Amino acid sequence: MLRLKNNFSIEHDIAGCGLCGIINVKKIRTNGEDIKKAIALEHDRGNGLGGGFAVYGCYPEYSELYAFHVMYDDLAAKEATEKYFKNNFIIEKQESIPIFKTSKINDHPILHRYFMKPKSDREDRLFSELKDDDFVVKSVMLINSDYDGAYVFSSGKNMGAFKGVGYPEDIADFYMLDNVEGYMWTAHNRFPTNTPGWWGGAHPFTLLDWSIVHNGEISSYGINKRYLEMFKYNLALKTDTEVIAYILDLLIRKHKLPVELAMNVLAAPFYQTIDKMEPEQKELYTALRQIYGSALLNGPFAIIFGYPDGMVALNDRIKLRPLVAGTKGDFTYIASEESSIREICPFPDFVWSPKAGEPIIIKTVKTTIDSENISQKQRLIIS
Amino acid sequence: MTKSSFTNVQSEYLAVIDHAKCIRCKRCIQNCGWGTYSFGGDKIIADHSKCVACGRCYTYCPEGAISILKNPTVMRENGNWQDYHIKNIWRQSETGGIAISGMGTPLKYKKYFDHILLDACQVTNPPIDPLREPMELKTFLGKKPSKIELDFNEKGQPVLKNKMPPQIELATPFIFAPMSYGSISLNAQKVMALAARALGIVMNIGEGGLHDDLVPFGKNIIVQVASGRFGVNRDYLNSGAAVEIKIGQGAKPGIGGHLPGEKIGADISRTRMIPAGTDAISPAPHHDIYSIEDLRQLIYAIKEAVNYEKPVSVKVAAVHNIAAIVSGVVRAGADIVYIDGFSGGTGAAPTIVRDNVGIPIEIAIAQVDQRLREEGIRNEASLIAAGSIRSSGDAVKAIALGADAVAIGTAALITMGCHVCGKCHTGNCSWGITTQRPELTRRLDPEEHGEKLYNLINAWSHEIKEVLGAMGVNSIESLRGSKERLRGIELTDSELKALGIKHAGM
Numbered sequence: 001m002l003r004l005k006n007n008f009s010i011e012h013d014i015a016g017c018g019l020c021g022i023i024n025v026k027k028i029r030t031n032g033e034d035i036k037k038a039i040a041l042e043h044d045r046g047n048g049l050g051g052g053f054a055v056y057g058c059y060p061e062y063s064e065l066y067a068f069h070v071m072y073d074d075l076a077a078k079e080a081t082e083k084y085f086k087n088n089f090i091i092e093k094q095e096s097i098p099i100f101k102t103s104k105i106n107d108h109p110i111l112h113r114y115f116m117k118p119k120s121d122r123e124d125r126l127f128s129e130l131k132d133d134d135f136v137v138k139s140v141m142l143i144n145s146d147y148d149g150a151y152v153f154s155s156g157k158n159m160g161a162f163k164g165v166g167y168p169e170d171i172a173d174f175y176m177l178d179n180v181e182g183y184m185w186t187a188h189n190r191f192p193t194n195t196p197g198w199w200g201g202a203h204p205f206t207l208l209d210w211s212i213v214h215n216g217e218i219s220s221y222g223i224n225k226r227y228l229e230m231f232k233y234n235l236a237l238k239t240d241t242e243v244i245a246y247i248l249d250l251l252i253r254k255h256k257l258p259v260e261l262a263m264n265v266l267a268a269p270f271y272q273t274i275d276k277m278e279p280e281q282k283e284l285y286t287a288l289r290q291i292y293g294s295a296l297l298n299g300p301f302a303i304i305f306g307y308p309d310g311m312v313a314l315n316d317r318i319k320l321r322p323l324v325a326g327t328k329g330d331f332t333y334i335a336s337e338e339s340s341i342r343e344i345c346p347f348p349d350f351v352w353s354p355k356a357g358e359p360i361i362i363k364t365v366k367t368t369i370d371s372e373n374i375s376q377k378q379r380l381i382i383s
Numbered sequence: 384m385t386k387s388s389f390t391n392v393q394s395e396y397l398a399v400i401d402h403a404k405c406i407r408c409k410r411c412i413q414n415c416g417w418g419t420y421s422f423g424g425d426k427i428i429a430d431h432s433k434c435v436a437c438g439r440c441y442t443y444c445p446e447g448a449i450s451i452l453k454n455p456t457v458m459r460e461n462g463n464w465q466d467y468h469i470k471n472i473w474r475q476s477e478t479g480g481i482a483i484s485g486m487g488t489p490l491k492y493k494k495y496f497d498h499i500l501l502d503a504c505q506v507t508n509p510p511i512d513p514l515r516e517p518m519e520l521k522t523f524l525g526k527k528p529s530k531i532e533l534d535f536n537e538k539g540q541p542v543l544k545n546k547m548p549p550q551i552e553l554a555t556p557f558i559f560a561p562m563s564y565g566s567i568s569l570n571a572q573k574v575m576a577l578a579a580r581a582l583g584i585v586m587n588i589g590e591g592g593l594h595d596d597l598v599p600f601g602k603n604i605i606v607q608v609a610s611g612r613f614g615v616n617r618d619y620l621n622s623g624a625a626v627e628i629k630i631g632q633g634a635k636p637g638i639g640g641h642l643p644g645e646k647i648g649a650d651i652s653r654t655r656m657i658p659a660g661t662d663a664i665s666p667a668p669h670h671d672i673y674s675i676e677d678l679r680q681l682i683y684a685i686k687e688a689v690n691y692e693k694p695v696s697v698k699v700a701a702v703h704n705i706a707a708i709v710s711g712v713v714r715a716g717a718d719i720v721y722i723d724g725f726s727g728g729t730g731a732a733p734t735i736v737r738d739n740v741g742i743p744i745e746i747a748i749a750q751v752d753q754r755l756r757e758e759g760i761r762n763e764a765s766l767i768a769a770g771s772i773r774s775s776g777d778a779v780k781a782i783a784l785g786a787d788a789v790a791i792g793t794a795a796l797i798t799m800g801c802h803v804c805g806k807c808h809t810g811n812c813s814w815g816i817t818t819q820r821p822e823l824t825r826r827l828d829p830e831e832h833g834e835k836l837y838n839l840i841n842a843w844s845h846e847i848k849e850v851l852g853a854m855g856v857n858s859i860e861s862l863r864g865s866k867e868r869l870r871g872i873e874l875t876d877s878e879l880k881a882l883g884i885k886h887a888g889m
Binding site: 221226270271280286288300317 | 519
């Protein structure tokens with residue numbers, strides 16, 4: 001039987017991994033060939049038990065609709081889940097996710113996608129006033145925890161996740177990503193050590209428009225999870241990555257923190273740094289730590305976080321996992337290894353290693369790169 | 384063997400002097416607060432019945448001539464009627480009084496800290512070396528908003544919209560437990576004040592008022608308002624870092640306090656603001672708190688008095704329904720809740736209460752933390768766990784079970800020489816801690832023992848850093864409430880459920 005959910009007794013998933021990300025700040029769309037090439041070079045960072053991609057800008061014709069990518073173990077699960085969808089959503093279009101049967105991917109679940117929006121007269125309106133986004137989040141959590149054999153792995157607008165059990169280059173072929181176009185791509189190669197062969201466990205992990213690929217293990221998982229539960233997040237998957245996505249959802253969408261500040265919660269500056277800040281800043285950063293101490297991600301991690309306006313790369317506070325960035329014109333590349341960047345961009349304008357806990361934030365359209373985020377020292381200029 | 388009078392209760396200990404070694408310096412006579420020793424013309428004589436095994440005499444005997452032995456005279460063994468029961472019956476049949484004891488219960492109840500093991504990192508996530516990397520123990524006690532509110536300055540940078548509610552900043556997650564002037568000596572309070580200031584933490588002066596000598600330590604002091612309201616006035620409330628309302632104590636939940644009039648000398652009388660020689664009685668309830676809404680009124684009366692500039696703490700004893708009680712206390716406006724568990728210390732408590740009432744702090748803190756999270760109000764108050772924290776290991780476990788910080792009472796007294804003899808209520812403490820007799824209190828040097836207490840907390844803080852590093856985290860907030868890093872051994876399913884942790888191997 002295929003595993004869509006984490007049925008292992010282990011509370012959180014332990015994994016080492018490889019990451020890649022590509023963004024074009026002018027939102028010029030490219031197909032999935034480059035990202036596949038880049039992540040394929042990190043083949044040895046995974047063990048064939050999980051690979052995946054997130055792409056932004058892939059559904060321009062349905063950009064106002066939530067694009068649900070759903071895995072089903074069997075037709076009964078599909079039927080039950082679709083009943084829920086029909087009751088609560090207006091489904092504009094639904095279809096099988098196009099796949100190419102490759103010998104490298106042995107078994108796969110039923111993969112289906114739906115373009116839809118919540119009904120305005122849906123049943124929960126009788127007793128609550130959830131906004132559409134909140135209702136989608138609630139629906140995703142409900143299906144993932146309560147609907148056996150069904151798992152929503154993508155639920156954003158004009159973006160999608162494509163993932164499964166296999167090496168990422170094979171997953172790319174499986175989903176025929178050379179036919180998919182987007183302005184931002186992230187990719188993940190997974191090396192799980194104790195929950196192998198689990199389709200839902202592959203990265204990216206997404207929620208609404210957020211997507212996360214993550215290399216690391218969150219040693220603070222226990223308290224991060226309990227903190228999120230206070231805000232009614234249901235951590236059905238029991239993975240580190242899920243925790244990161246929900247924390248970002250809480251901080252950015254619900255608590256309205258600017259992305260930069262949210263990153264300073266995940267990898268909070270040390271008090272020894274805060275103590276040297278100007279009074280106004282010191283007050284802010286101290287308050288952030290006081291309020292969001294339980295959301296601090298502790299332990300080794302490198303993440304690439306995608307959202308419609310850009311991409312963020314972040315290391316833990318003492319950089320226990322690799323992360324390299326490079327730029328060339330309107331493109332910015334992030335990867336676990338510099339060789340991945342050079343594989344698809346042999347002569348980048350800059351290549352540098354982001355400092356521990358310092359987010360690299362690349363926003364689309366207006367700025368190329370937030371240069372304040374790269375201190376001069378870490379720029380290793382190679383023409 | 385000598386007996387001071389005919390009683391069924393045999394001496395518990397024998398003070399044995401090696402007369403070949405003894406040089407008759409009489410230091411033991413001076414040092415013993417209990418009057419065990421006297422000079423018999425040519426040699427030291429010991430009245431064994433007075434010995435409590437406080438350890439003072441042999442510590443200060445220059446010749447090592449004194450041994451304190453457990454009295455080998457047996458009572459007929461009986462697994463059911465143990466010495467402890469029989470002796471208490473004799474004692475009470477002789478006096479007709481309530482049996483009183485000092486310190487936490489000496490009875491061997493299950494200690495849950497001893498059945499919890501910690502996690503560490505291997506391969507998949509790396510441990511962190513605290514000698515090479517920053518390791519943060521800084522802790523803030525006080526109410527935190529559930530979300531940050533931001534404004535943007537003229538440069539477009541985010542700034543805080545509202546000031547944070549008042550906090551106590553601790554350099555390390557320890558505080559000294561409330562012990563009043565009266566229950567302990569002023570010098571013992573000074574030991575804690577000096578150590579607290581040097582460590583960047585706070586002490587709690589208990590309910591006995593604030594002595595003038597401690598006023599300069601205000602930033603490192605929590606002042607207490609208990610049912611006796613001793614020494615309470617507006618200046619007093621404003622003289623510390625926070626104000627604590629004492630509702631209960633782990634060693635004696637539901638019981639008040641009584642400092643007998645003979646201990647109320649001029650100095651204590653001035654500090655407590657009561658006439659000298661009168662009994663200082665703290666009633667069991669506050670006579671203005673007969674319900675949760677009354678507590679709310681007192682909390683806000685105090686907040687008004689301190690202009691909302693100091694956090695208000697509420698100290699409660701861990702009793703069966705503690706989770707619901709603390710939830711109520713938090714909703715009543717407390718910024719900090721101090722939970723004192725069964726086996727917590729006391730200067731004096733009815734033995735029946737000390738030995739039989741309450742629940743262990745491990746379970747209490749786990750339940751309270753869980754309940755506050757379920758109600759979405761965990762951020763509204765910080766939690767302090769107390770009730771015999773014996774080591775940094777206990778502290779780490781208490782914090783992982785959900786405490787923001789732990790309070791150290793007995794452990795602090797042990798650094799001053801206390802041998803946990805449990806006779807605090809008699810006022811004869813040979814170490815100058817739980818006594819007001821000037822010849823005894825003057826031997827407790829605040830500077831010397833302040834340094835020892837500083838050393839202890841410093842050492843424990845280093846140990847916590849080691850454990851954090853082994854767990855692969857570099858900040859205490861990543862341990863706080865992280866029950867996932869704890870595993871139980873030799874615990875039943877019900878016990879594991881009450882603690883909210885898994886069994887080892889799961």
